[in-house]
Amino acid sequence: MNWNKIINIFIIIFLIINIGIFSIGHYKNEKMYTLSQERTDQLREILYKNGFALYSHVPENFPMRKIVIHPPQIDKGIVIKAFFENEPYSAEFTSDAEKYISSNQELMFLKGNQKGILSYRGTNAKYVPKSFTKEEVEAVGEQFAEDITLSIPKLILAYSMEYDGYYLLEFNEKYKGEILFCNYVKVKISSKGVEEAQVLRYVPSEFVGKKEKLYPIDEALYNFVDSIELNKEELYSIKSIDLGYDLGINSYEENMIAEAIPYYRIKLHNEFVFYINAYTNELRSTNLQRMR
CATH class of the missing domain: 2.40.128 (Lipocalin)
Incomplete structure (x- = not known):
């Protein structure tokens, strides 16, 4: 008797049975949900x-x-350095926000009920679309979103709409295959580039x-x-x-x-x-x- 051949046949039968059980289970789940x-x-x-x-x-x-998510954590120093680079800026501190302002840009880290939100206004040559098309605008928006979040989260484009002279984009974080609506980058882009943005990111664990x-x-x-x-x-x-x-x-x-x-x-x-x-x-x- 060729026992190796018999064992191989049993292994094949076992695999076929398990594949069948898996397929039936998958079909039932698909039908149920x-x-x-x-x-x-x-x-x-x-x-x-x-x-x-x-x-x-x-x-x-x-x-x-x-x-489980933790409160927003923003590395302010790195964000400020990334956007202002060698551009001189001033700082203002109020009960509502920390503001960092240059001649062209403003970064505002909000406090109080809006703690964790980062607001951006201004113009930056890095974020100007080569042409005012949907594809170029979305590419610029994606680059801006990655830069202002320091490329920490994986972002997906959830919303893109053209209005009179500008686009509005919204990116959400994708965490282990799931979309986090609470984590977003909202961007307003005109032919002159990114004009406004708002960022909020809780830390999923x-x-x-x-x-x-x-x-x-x-x-x-x-x-x-x-x-x-x-x-x-x-x-x-x-x-x-x-x-x-x-x-x-x-x-x-x-x-x-x-x-x-x-x-x-x-x-x-x-x-x-x-x-x-x-x-x-x-x-x-x-x-x-x-x-x-």
């Missing part, structure tokens, strides 16, 4: 009857864990707790439609829906940490944006918020 075509069609129909046209994919709702079930996106959207009050004579377009992390209940004053939890982010055609807690299906606010 992904909207069927029937539910998606039903969702589009109900939304349309309520004044909303859905022009976005609908995200899956696999269970997700929380992320680890995933914690068990994976918790999320509300399916159709239930979240039904709640969204029922909760907000808009002009009923107007048809609103849902341009994008993404699933990421934002701040939940935090207690920085007690232990200097907080938890980021899963949220659905819904963007409308008119720049309004809404956030829905994917754990509880609660809107953060029914008030209209703009991306800009």
